[in-house]
Amino acid sequence: MKAAKFATGLALGLAVTTTMVTTPASAAPRSAAADRVVLTNADSGHSVARSVGDDTEIRLTAYRADGLTYTWSMPAAGDSRVLGRTVGGTAPTGDAYAVLHAERPGTSTVSALRRCRPDPGRLCPMVVVPWKATIEVS
Template structure:
């Protein structure tokens, strides 16, 4: 009689272990659902003079490169100031450059979600014995980080 009781306990225990093993076993490659991951590589957005007053949408981690072209003439140079971010929490400034031809650049990394502007101004710097008009030209791009 004792043997019969033991046998009746072993069968449910074996069935339970088999079900547990099936539940935790890895699925085969053919039966596993496919997942699509977004590229981990950050995108780079390049902006220039022609992008004035534009709005761009980027992802966190993307890089925004601003390349503003100045102009040189016999009377002077129309030069750009360094591009700047209106909100360093949204767009972090990571590089900048300027040359004697009036060109200026700025590199920004999209950080937190939000909206920020990148701003610069252009003005004339006269050559000796020349005069420039008292004009400042603004440049702005709105960046939305998602």
């Protein structure tokens, strides 16, 4: 009897889990249908051509060395009329991200800053490193 109740409970639990993680395609965010390009630390200084309706994802990765953590600010578009940020933020690790949606034709520079955060008893160099990419929307 206990085995039957366990099997029934297990089957019910699996059915509920499957239902919870299954999402219909119609519920996908608008950016899921857009063409997406991902820019990273290595893409600083690059220019990217995009079309109205496309998304550009920025993923900047922090790093640690010798008791210092080099963290990023959240990427921001210079002209929000051309590139609207749909999501963005920073992580406790110092990583930063943003998704920018091409709203209308034009050119916008996307930028972020990398700064040093020292561990207790450590000193950072007085250097701020910019990250910048130019996005041309047609």
